[in-house]
Amino acid sequence: MAEDRPDKRRQRRAQTRRRLLEAGLELMGRRGIVACKVEEITRAAGVGKGTFFTHFAGKESFVAELVGLVLDDLARRVRPVGLAPSDAEARLAGVGAVHLRFFQLRPQAAALLTEACRLAGGEGGEGIRRRLERHVELVAEMLAPAAASLGWPAERVRELALMLIATSVGFFWFGTPLELGRDTPAALLDRLGRALARGLAGVRRE
């Protein structure tokens, strides 16, 4: 009823949207995309069920947006590693470490990406698929120099990138029910990241 200025309204609306996305990431990551009902999300966000659909076209596009947010966040942390001048292995180790730490702190994000990947395959999942592809591309570009210098086919760098990403996401996805990963000390996680990097960096014809 409050007749605020349009600015305030828009601000409120943006905040609601953010709250929905936050609640969604938390709940969908924890309980699963399918198991998590829209109503749970709106309840957690403190708004009516209908509001959800004024902000998003549907559950699927909500997930797509969530995936976008997660990968944007991740990309923001990964990119600096690529900018710092360093040798191929170090850069790779950095990318690996960033990924591992990112998902250790955000197991819901790992869960969301994993489950969203199913949607990416079906129809209507182009958005998610493209977003995933973009992230693979980003990582691939960072690995390209190293790959080139090691005789790894240039057109296959994306496989290298995929492996790195899959490893870090999968580690926490499979780790969660087994109660592994969550409490792995950061130091060990880094060693793991470096080891992985060293291995991938050393991928070469023998």
Place this chain on the structure above:
Amino acid sequence: MAEDRPDKRRQRRAQTRRRLLEAGLELMGRRGIVACKVEEITRAAGVGKGTFFTHFAGKESFVAELVGLVLDDLARRVRPVGLAPSDAEARLAGVGAVHLRFFQLRPQAAALLTEACRLAGGEGGEGIRRRLERHVELVAEMLAPAAASLGWPAERVRELALMLIATSVGFFWFGTPLELGRDTPAALLDRLGRALARGLAGVRRE
């Protein structure tokens, strides 16, 4: 009460069961555990809907059984690698390669394990969780010697194993919608496996 041909009957029944499991693995792996309706499975297996429920307590225990079959199959291929006398790195590379090739040939298996992992977390999923744990244990035991010799904490070997498994499953899970992995030449896949192994084998305090 003695049957005329109890064998024939039992044999037929066993065959039906096998057909259901095969169809289930194929369909659930391709279209997703949730998306795949029981009726689709029975139709694919050429039996009536009700038959499914005379063989399995429900969809969930069906998945649990499927997970068991997949991991049994995988374990059967992995174990020999551990028996052959070889240095830590070679053994690790072998385990990695076996996993990668296994899931490259069976992307539905990768998909099934990935999605089943969600069930493993919820209630009623103890069976699946235990089966997953057992496989991690198996791989962990094969990695133990290498880990020990490299100063990796013995009680953390399961994390090493988890990473190896997560990598190979995740690679094909995330690869599928991105159309990556499926056509990766076996040679490259082996290099990838070896690289990974070399990295993990070289995990060390620096």
Place this chain on the structure above:
Amino acid sequence: MAEDRPDKRRQRRAQTRRRLLEAGLELMGRRGIVACKVEEITRAAGVGKGTFFTHFAGKESFVAELVGLVLDDLARRVRPVGLAPSDAEARLAGVGAVHLRFFQLRPQAAALLTEACRLAGGEGGEGIRRRLERHVELVAEMLAPAAASLGWPAERVRELALMLIATSVGFFWFGTPLELGRDTPAALLDRLGRALARGLAGVRRE
């Protein structure tokens, strides 16, 4: 496999039939006609599921038979009361007491009749309905003299009979979940029966 003489076979078959009916009365009375599955009955009777259908046309006709058995049993106990020379009230009291005692000892019978009454209304329930009608008729005939001498319309005696029956069945049907009736001392039950009889016997224009 045993090639017994036809007599023995027939005897065995009759025994199986009896066992099925006994198990059916017990289980259906306790857990409800609908809730009680055919397989439970056959399991309790120690035979295969298919055997049930070689003895009865289906679940419904099985119930009909059960109703028949119960009412035959009841009628056998009621009839003597009508034969003994006695005044209207005493006879009525006797009939009431027999009914009450019968169902106190056989709450499953009360349950069965109550639920079967639903079937009696639907199509295919003519058998049950006719059997119920016959019992009402039997009791009505025993009440007729009393009614006549009291100015109760002769064509309405069946209502008197119905009330007596409904009371005794209903008492234990409703009593069971409320834990009433089962432990009511026989003496009190008799007083109740007599009271009821005296009341009904005294039905008169005032």
Place this chain on the structure above:
Amino acid sequence: MAEDRPDKRRQRRAQTRRRLLEAGLELMGRRGIVACKVEEITRAAGVGKGTFFTHFAGKESFVAELVGLVLDDLARRVRPVGLAPSDAEARLAGVGAVHLRFFQLRPQAAALLTEACRLAGGEGGEGIRRRLERHVELVAEMLAPAAASLGWPAERVRELALMLIATSVGFFWFGTPLELGRDTPAALLDRLGRALARGLAGVRRE
């Protein structure tokens, strides 16, 4: 969050609920609780199938509510009888007559109570059981004085009450398929009630 017309909405909703309950009583009473599908009820109420489940937790709790309504209605008619100053027998006759007339006019109510009694026994049926118990208690309290003055054990008055209730419900339950009771003239029904009352009131050690 404040609605424009929360009243109108709430009113509409309440009306829908009422329509569902009415349709439910009618249909379940006529065709049976189990035989009556939820969809029939919603169709009769002119709403969508899903609406049913926004109003009631499930079929069982719907029945529980229906039982509550019926017994509330009945109690409302019975209570005045207890308040009017009158001797034990007259009061008893009144209670009996009210019950009989109530169920004569509402055979579906008799049917519903009868069938609901099965649910009262199973788990999840505590609500129904408690409601039934309460009604027995109500009637028992009205019979207590009469019982006391007649030497009927005070702790057994509930059995007296149960008998009265069982009689009136059972009369119409069993009467329906036999086409008895529905057309019994009110005068006769009253005589029956009085007779019953006189009988029960006269229950005494002889």
Place this chain on the structure above:
DNA sequence: CATGAATGAGTTTTCATTCAT
């Protein structure tokens, strides 16, 4: 005749989405 494997019609319940207020 006895058996139990197979069957599929039938029912409850869930939940994303729509839309009147």
Place this chain on the structure above:
DNA sequence: TATGAATGAAAACTCATTCAT
């Protein structure tokens, strides 16, 4: 714009009944 009541498609699961052995 926000809301929550209404919706109905969809899916798991049950169980009486059939029938090959």
